[in-house]
Amino acid sequence: MTDPLRRTTPGPDHIDTVWKRLTAQANAAFDANDLARAQPLYDRALREAQxxxxxDRDSATLAGAPPMLVAASxxxxxxxxxxxxxxxxxQLTFDxxxxxxxxMSTVTEPPAFRRACFRHLKPALCDYAHCAGNAWIAPALTRQTVLRTRDAALAFVSENRTRH
Structure with missing residues (x-):
């Protein structure tokens, strides 16, 4: 079944509009404790952000994609x-x-996009750590994820320092 809100080639303005509308509807349902209604709306908003x-690699609003993804997640x-x-x-926060x-680690990505991913890595890591702790994810797996993230961030910082 095709999602009626999805266009085959939506522009960034369309996605922002759809994402904001879905998020606002989900927030209202969540605030009313209507999780059965909020869940699919949040999931659709997350799919839009993903x-x-x-x-969206060539758009002027490219840097907006990482914070939208983190918020939706x-x-x-x-x-x-x-x-x-x-x-x-x-799992959602891990993804x-x-x-x-x-x-952030892919050198072929646009620099502005990579920087935006770097800037939003910390809140995404905090979200994951919180959810992993609540879900009783094995501490060794959580530690491995944190270390991989730290190593990727340090490599990114090091790479960008040597370019200047």
Whole structure:
């Protein structure tokens, strides 16, 4: 089934509009404690943010994709956690952290995008650590994720210092 909100080639303004509308609707449902309504809305908003993150490389609003992804992931994870799906919440935040870390480490990505990923790595890591702790993810796995993220961030900083 095709999502009626998805266009085949949406521009960044369309995605911002759809993402904001879905997020506002999900927030209202979440605030009313209607998790059954909020969950699919947050999940759709997350899919919009993920789509933008993966595809919007030439836009002037490129740097907006990482914070949108982090916010959408945190919202969806919070909703899933409140519904008792702690492992799902941890997986959502892990996937976002992984996407940021990979994009930041990919030298073929636009520099502005890589910097935006770097800037939003810390909040994504905090979201993951919080969800992983609540879901009782093995501490060794959480530690491995934190170390991989730290190493990628240090490599990014080192690479950018040597360029100047």
């Amino acid at each position: 789509w933008r993150f993966r595809t 945190a919202n969806a994870a919070d909703c899933h956690a409140r519904a008792g799906m702690l492992t799902k919440a941890a 976002t952290l992984d996407a940021l870390r990979d994009a």
